[in-house]
Amino acid sequence: MKYQLEEKLPSCHVKKEMLKKLEEYFQNKAPEILKNSEARVCSCARIKEEMGTLELNSISEYQHEKFSPSTKMIRLQNHSYGSESHSIDVYFYKGGSATCDISITGENPKEKAIAIFNGVKEIVDQYKTYHGLLHSRLVSWTHALPGAAFAMYLYSKNYITAGPAIGVYFVLSILSSLVVDYVYPKVDIESSAVISPKKIFHYILTVVVIGIFVAGFIQSRFFK
Structure with missing residues (x-):
């Protein structure tokens, strides 16, 4: 008998530490679940970067604690x-x-497949x-709200x-969605970059959002 399982994992911050735990698992x-002591087992780790792919017998062989900013897939x-x-x-x-x-x-x-997946998850x-x-799906539609609010204000x-x-609404909605994808990705691989544009953008966006709420509160409270 053969069974194939394909499941998505939750959004996560990928660290070398996590990858080591997965390999140890x-x-x-996994062999305890599989109960197949006679099988010949091989394992490896692949790190795809902008210029090529690095293949290792284990993630422990990777010399750095953080990954290159050009890392695309592990x-x-x-x-x-x-x-x-x-x-x-x-x-x-x-x-x-x-x-x-x-x-x-x-x-x-x-x-066996379900048990192994549960351990990975x-x-x-x-x-x-x-x-x-x-x-x-429940939240992604809200990405269009800033664009809708601004377009309605102008109108x-x-x-x-x-x-x-309508044109302003569509353009800003697309930009808003791209910003969310960039600043809050589903999978974020820990990078060795000294200065991360993503982190800077994250802080700026956070300050702007908080500033808008604070300004709105002050206006409604003291400038009625």
Whole structure:
């Protein structure tokens, strides 16, 4: 019997520490679940950067605690061969998503795959961020609210007509969505960059949002 599992992992901040924990889980806990001591197991880590891909036997071989700013993807692999085999692949795409693909051949493959995935998710949950909420269907529509509010303000003051107001709305909505994707990505890989434009943008955006609420409160409280 063969079972394949493909599941997304929660939004997270990828650290070398987390990747080490995942590799330790593959080496120590996963074999207990698979119960296949005779299988030949191989594992590796791949780090895709802007100019190429670095392949390591283990993430521990990576000489730095933080990853290069040009890192685009990190992949952990753990495979075995034989009559009863397994394949575990965990992907972390910078600015994209985190996924876990598991394939198991042998007895009770579905139960084993689910158990391994739950272990992987438990580790990733320790580095979970709230960014995924901003990209969910329930919240993503709010990205258009700033653009809608500004377009309605311009239209109500007769600065622009209905046609241009709609254009302003669409442009600002797209820009707002891009800002959220950039500042609050689903997967954020810890970088060795001394100055991170993303962090600076994050602080500026936070100050601006807080400033707007404070200004609104002061105006409503003292300048009625």
